[in-house]
Amino acid sequence: MLKVENLRVNVENKEILKGVNLEVLPGELHVIMGPNGSGKSTLALTVAGHPKYRVVGGRILFNGEDITNLSPDERARRGILLAFQVPPEVEGVKIIEFLQQVLVELKGMDPVEAYDLIVKKAEELWFKEEDLHRYVNVGFSGGERKRLELLQAVLIEPKLLILDEPDSGVDVDSLSIISRKIDELHKRGTAVLLITHYGRILEHLDRDDLKVHVMKDGRIVKTGGGELVERIDREGFSEIFEEVGA
Amino acid sequence: MTETITMSDAKAIIENQIEELAKRNKEPEWMTRIRYRALEAFERAPLNDPVISEEELLHFIAKPEIKGLPENIESLDDLPPEMKALLDRLGISEVEQKYIAGLAVQTDTGVIYNQFLQEWAKRGLIVLPTEEAVRMYPDLVKEHFLKLFRVDESKLTAYHTAVWNGGIFLYIKEGLKVPFPLHLFFLIQESALAQAPHIIIIAEKNTEFHLIEGCTAPILVRHSLHLDMTEAYIRDGARGQLTVLQNWPEYVHTRPMTRARIGRGARFINTTVGLGTGKSNVANPKYWVDENGYVELNGILLGQKDWFVDLGGEMYLQGKGAGGINASKAVIMDESTVITRGIIRAEAPKTKGHISCDALLLSDRATMETYPGLVSKVDDAELSHEAAIGKIREEELFYLMSRGLDEEKATQLIVKGFLEPMLKDIPMEFLVEIRKIIELAVSGGM
Numbered sequence: 001m002l003k004v005e006n007l008r009v010n011v012e013n014k015e016i017l018k019g020v021n022l023e024v025l026p027g028e029l030h031v032i033m034g035p036n037g038s039g040k041s042t043l044a045l046t047v048a049g050h051p052k053y054r055v056v057g058g059r060i061l062f063n064g065e066d067i068t069n070l071s072p073d074e075r076a077r078r079g080i081l082l083a084f085q086v087p088p089e090v091e092g093v094k095i096i097e098f099l100q101q102v103l104v105e106l107k108g109m110d111p112v113e114a115y116d117l118i119v120k121k122a123e124e125l126w127f128k129e130e131d132l133h134r135y136v137n138v139g140f141s142g143g144e145r146k147r148l149e150l151l152q153a154v155l156i157e158p159k160l161l162i163l164d165e166p167d168s169g170v171d172v173d174s175l176s177i178i179s180r181k182i183d184e185l186h187k188r189g190t191a192v193l194l195i196t197h198y199g200r201i202l203e204h205l206d207r208d209d210l211k212v213h214v215m216k217d218g219r220i221v222k223t224g225g226g227e228l229v230e231r232i233d234r235e236g237f238s239e240i241f242e243e244v245g246a
Numbered sequence: 247m248t249e250t251i252t253m254s255d256a257k258a259i260i261e262n263q264i265e266e267l268a269k270r271n272k273e274p275e276w277m278t279r280i281r282y283r284a285l286e287a288f289e290r291a292p293l294n295d296p297v298i299s300e301e302e303l304l305h306f307i308a309k310p311e312i313k314g315l316p317e318n319i320e321s322l323d324d325l326p327p328e329m330k331a332l333l334d335r336l337g338i339s340e341v342e343q344k345y346i347a348g349l350a351v352q353t354d355t356g357v358i359y360n361q362f363l364q365e366w367a368k369r370g371l372i373v374l375p376t377e378e379a380v381r382m383y384p385d386l387v388k389e390h391f392l393k394l395f396r397v398d399e400s401k402l403t404a405y406h407t408a409v410w411n412g413g414i415f416l417y418i419k420e421g422l423k424v425p426f427p428l429h430l431f432f433l434i435q436e437s438a439l440a441q442a443p444h445i446i447i448i449a450e451k452n453t454e455f456h457l458i459e460g461c462t463a464p465i466l467v468r469h470s471l472h473l474d475m476t477e478a479y480i481r482d483g484a485r486g487q488l489t490v491l492q493n494w495p496e497y498v499h500t501r502p503m504t505r506a507r508i509g510r511g512a513r514f515i516n517t518t519v520g521l522g523t524g525k526s527n528v529a530n531p532k533y534w535v536d537e538n539g540y541v542e543l544n545g546i547l548l549g550q551k552d553w554f555v556d557l558g559g560e561m562y563l564q565g566k567g568a569g570g571i572n573a574s575k576a577v578i579m580d581e582s583t584v585i586t587r588g589i590i591r592a593e594a595p596k597t598k599g600h601i602s603c604d605a606l607l608l609s610d611r612a613t614m615e616t617y618p619g620l621v622s623k624v625d626d627a628e629l630s631h632e633a634a635i636g637k638i639r640e641e642e643l644f645y646l647m648s649r650g651l652d653e654e655k656a657t658q659l660i661v662k663g664f665l666e667p668m669l670k671d672i673p674m675e676f677l678v679e680i681r682k683i684i685e686l687a688v689s690g691g692m
């Protein structure tokens with residue numbers, strides 16, 4: 001489904017990704033771990049099509065199609081959704097109006113039907129109907145922001161969901177609902193690429209079919225199964241890095 | 247400009263128009279005398295307009311009507327095709343379209359006076375064409391006409407006063423609260439006269455009203471200069487709201503002149519929604535605020551094409567505890583220029599004033615300038631200002647696009663969101679159209 005081939009990416013003329021290879025098949029669950037600044041968000045934003053992240057080598061395939069030069073909205077239409085690490089505030093745009101427009105545009109839904117669906121799904125992520133009349137992310141706590149990202153994922157039901165640290169800056173209760181929703185989406189067939197620091201978010205997820213990648217300095221330096229998560233939680237990254245000579 | 251119009255030519259033309267208006271309106275002599283006083287002031291009054299020169303003004307006086315428009319508009323099919331197409335795209339009903347085309351407006355009154363308002367008249371709400379009010383309520387009008395302006399302040403105030411025609415007179419009896427917004431749309435299409443409506447608002451003590459003037463749809467006007475004057479008296483404890491909706495065509499210069507006196511504990515919210523500001527729009531409204539009174543001047547502006555907008559706004563906080571807010575939000579496109587220069591003068595203790603100016607530049611050739619002025623004559627006033635001029639943030643645009651909205655739709659959403667907080671007091675039926683016009687403007691469809 002997603003195939004990243006020898007991807008090299010520059011941000012403001014500095015090389016950040018130095019040849020990343022990654023393949024996610026339909027319905028799979030992949031986890032990317034790695035220290036701060038290793039390039040995890042850069043990978044996520046590049047796959048989603050952020051114009052600031054310039055691909056200088058390699059390519060990105062989605063369902064066999066080269067999407068390296070597609071605009072972000074065209075990628076979204078093909079089924080890619082990124083839940084942001086730091087979702088921006090959009091002043092003056094009400095959540096409900098935004099989500100309605102997204103469902104109308106992306107899924108061809110009727111606005112009234114969309115409204116009802118949004119209210120229903122929002123409740124499952126602890127947003128009351130009146131919360132939906134707030135502006136997108138404006139004045140939101142960390143937990144609220146991440147829950148709103150998940151709400152969008154639940155509504156859009158993408159083919160591939162990339163989650164950039166859905167667990168950082170989040171209170172314990174929000175964390176458990178977020179991880180349950182990820183599991184729900186995954187069980188319904190969404191392929192998941194999850195970027196995280198901690199194993200905690202994986203508690204509700206099936207560790208047996210995990211694929212775990214460890215990033216350092218713009219490269220994936222190790223790939224393994226669920227056991228890697230526990231190892232990193234226990235001993236940190238340094239031993240793994242030593243082992244692979246990175 | 248082919249022929250030269252001299253000052254004496256212009257004065258002769260104005261004099262003729264005064265005579266014609268006096269006769270047509272069966273005007274009492276005191277009003278005609280005011281007109282003559284204005285004519286006399288016209289020559290010596292200064293003209294300090296950043297766009298219109300004296301030569302152009304004189305020329306306009308001789309030939310107020312714009313050239314190149316369809317001669318006779320007898321049905322909607324006679325409208326210029328681009329305009330008809332735009333009205334259709336906005337989904338404006340045929341009845342409204344007729345209005346906008348000037349087909350449904352009576353030339354001598356211009357105010358819709360329906361049954362509904364007659365009911366309210368019994369309770370003390372007077373809504374009349376200003377000409378009629380001059381005849382029916384001479385004492386009230388005399389006491390309030392041209393009391394907030396001096397006739398010789400500028401050539402434009404003098405010219406307006408000499409030839410004013412149309413406009414409305416709104417009087418609200420003490421204690422009366424009008425629970426619905428009054429929407430008045432007056433446009434006089436009489437080609438030989440200047441567009442110079444005079445509006446008088448008298449809201450007696452403890453009254454409430456919301457007057458909405460103008461319309462959101464683009465209108466076909468026959469004049470290249472629009473000179474309206476508004477005098478508002480918001481007495482002690484009254485709460486008034488004046489919302490002006492404008493969508494002028496690109497050949498019109500507008501010079502709205504608005505002033506208001508706000509009584510003790512009274513509150514006046516004056517909002518202008520300038521969807522089409524016209525070729526140029528220069529305004530410098532003034533407000534005098536008494537003890538614990540409050541005034542808010544809100545400007546929502548869409549600068550397009552090569553349009554020039556210069557908005558002042560002066561607030562005199564004269565009573566203890568008076569407050570004022572001057573807030574503007576401008577979306578500036580193409581090669582348009584928007585200047586804001588609000589001034590707040592704290593002249594009494596414990597007064598508060600705030601100026602804010604936000605601009606979103608959608609083009610590299612668009613220009614925004616802001617010059618806030620805060621003047622304090624007391625030591626315990628709280629005066630502040632803030633300004634933010636910027637472009638659409640890449641992060642926001644990317645976020646919306648990553649949800650499947652294309653660049654145009656995402657930009658429209660951000661622009662609407664930018665203006666949204668300022669549109670809080672606008673009734674829904676106008677909002678829908680305002681949003682649609684913003685969308686069209688952003689995608690270059692206007």
Ligand SMILES: Nc1ncnc2c1ncn2[C@@H]1O[C@H](COP(=O)(O)OP(=O)(O)O)[C@@H](O)[C@H]1O
Nearest residue numbers: 011012016035036037038039040041042043052
């Ligand atoms: N928008 C940006 N502008 C400048 N530098 C950036 C930007 N995004 C990322 N970087 C740089 O790229 C490197 C990788 O960052 P990032 O992908 O955010 O790492 P991670 O998500 O793994 O913490 C860091 O050195 C960071 O400073």
Ligand SMILES: [Mg+2]
Nearest residue numbers: 040041042085
């Ligand atoms: Mg990151």
